[in-house]
Amino acid sequence: MKQNILVHRPTDLSRRWAQGIVNHYAADAKVSDISIQSVSVGTSTRLRVLVNHDAPHIVPLRWFVKTPSLAIKSRIITALPRLLHKEVHFYQSLSKASPVKLPHILAAQTRCCHGSTLVMTDLAESGFTPGQPDDALSIHQARQVIKQLARFHAHYWNNRQLLQTHRWLSGFNNRAEHYMGNLLAVPLMKQGLKLAVNLVPINLHKPALHYAANRHRITQSLATGPQTLVHHDCHPGNLFWQDEQPGFLDWQLVRMGEGIGDVAYFLATSLKPDCRRAHEAELLNLYRESLTKHGVEEIDDKNLYQRYRAHLSYAFEAMIVTLAVGGMMERSSNIELIKRTSAAVYDHDSLVALSVGS
The missing domain is CATH 3.90.1200 (Aminoglycoside 3'-phosphotransferase; Chain: A, domain 2)
Structure with a gap:
């Protein structure tokens, strides 16, 4: 995915941002709205979002978005070793060959000095x-x-x-x-x-x-x-x-x-x-x-x-x-x-x- 999907704060989750991810799977689909359902802050910031669009048979409506932690102490602990960066790389390069069950990844991106973002199907959407x-x-x-x-x-x-x-x-x-x-x-x-x-x-x-x-x-x-x-x-x-x-x-x-x-x-x-x-x-x-x-x-x-x-x-x-x-x-x-x-x-x-x- 060539689109920049990096998210630094919850307000970055815009309709345009979601549109780029949806269009990667369904080129003609239209996103009408995106709303944040919950925000949890720990070693990372975890957001559950509802993305309303007209191709739910191709792309799920409920997403789980993972970004660097908004908590200062947690961010300091995780930023230098770039832990989320490592997780993105795992999903990008090793997950397909993994012999164990993993979540379904919709988009993932990491850039040196610019952070990392991971977007996956919400577990409940997949029946997990x-x-x-x-x-x-x-x-x-x-x-x-x-x-x-x-x-x-x-x-x-x-x-x-x-x-x-x-x-x-x-x-x-x-x-x-x-x-x-x-x-x-x-x-x-x-x-x-x-x-x-x-x-x-x-x-x-x-x-x-x-x-x-x-x-x-x-x-x-x-x-x-x-x-x-x-x-x-x-x-x-x-x-x-x-x-x-x-x-x-x-x-x-x-x-x-x-x-x-x-x-x-x-x-x-x-x-x-x-x-x-x-x-x-x-x-x-x-x-x-x-x-x-x-x-x-x-x-x-x-x-x-x-x-x-x-x-x-x-x-x-x-x-x-x-x-x-x-x-x-x-x-x-x-x-x-x-x-x-x-x-x-x-x-x-x-x-x-x-x-x-x-």
């Missing part, structure tokens, strides 16, 4: 049910997600050409993200623990601060296993459902990494602690079996568990940092996910083990 960040998934739902994660990871397993073919997966964006994460790790962890009050067991505070102080070394150690393409933010709010089958949203953090990191993040955020404890071993075994089914060989059970245990630390860090920054997730959802991830790292001594390992 969007997840919420604090959803507590059933064991049946968890099994479905684990099988799809394994399928996705196996598809890109040890694909060394990805970084060469898709340079946006590495380079400046990743360096900026790692630099900012390491620079802000200690103050954000301190602030997050302070705001969390009694949500995090007191005996996790010291190892959590140690983790933050040694974040650069620890994140390097968490990237030493077999490499594949990972979502890196697989919580319930980034899922959608159709006939009990999951789809995956929000690819701003997509990167090369260890597949078990996605599994750890998903189980720590998506299951109530008692449910996770009861089914964790089964789900890890299902992940290993599913990888094998899709052609990945030589998965060692003991090593898989140890890597899972280590990667739980990132899920915990992500939720604490989200609370510290503020405005990136509904506070009630953030609080619930802190409870879940705290329980996971506590159950497995994940932070303590990382502290001992330094």
Whole structure:
């Protein structure tokens, strides 16, 4: 699509803007009106809009538009590493070959120093049910997600050409993200623990601060296993459902990494602690079996568990940092996910083990 569709604020959503997108699919169609149904501001600004036009059999009427965050703190955190830029590139260059269900993209554009905009069909228009960040998934739902994660990871397993073919997966964006994460790790962890009050067991505070102080070394150690393409933010709010089958949203953090990191993040955020404890071993075994089914060989059970245990630390860090920054997730959802991830790292001594390992 050659038309400039970049949006910087909600008022940029004009009839003319929508007309250009509609005409890409139906040259003679006419847009009569566009109205904003809702605006949600977090790590990005998310707008649901109704576009009235005369070709609804070709182009949907309800759209979901994603633009850089209007919240200053969230925008600072996401702008330098250009997270939305990365998501646009994912949909433009990798989504067609993806083996998992993704939303239908109508238009996407990114320009250096000018921002990024993503336009997709509203999930409800396609008959999908969007997840919420604090959803507590059933064991049946968890099994479905684990099988799809394994399928996705196996598809890109040890694909060394990805970084060469898709340079946006590495380079400046990743360096900026790692630099900012390491620079802000200690103050954000301190602030997050302070705001969390009694949500995090007191005996996790010291190892959590140690983790933050040694974040650069620890994140390097968490990237030493077999490499594949990972979502890196697989919580319930980034899922959608159709006939009990999951789809995956929000690819701003997509990167090369260890597949078990996605599994750890998903189980720590998506299951109530008692449910996770009861089914964790089964789900890890299902992940290993599913990888094998899709052609990945030589998965060692003991090593898989140890890597899972280590990667739980990132899920915990992500939720604490989200609370510290503020405005990136509904506070009630953030609080619930802190409870879940705290329980996971506590159950497995994940932070303590990382502290001992330094």
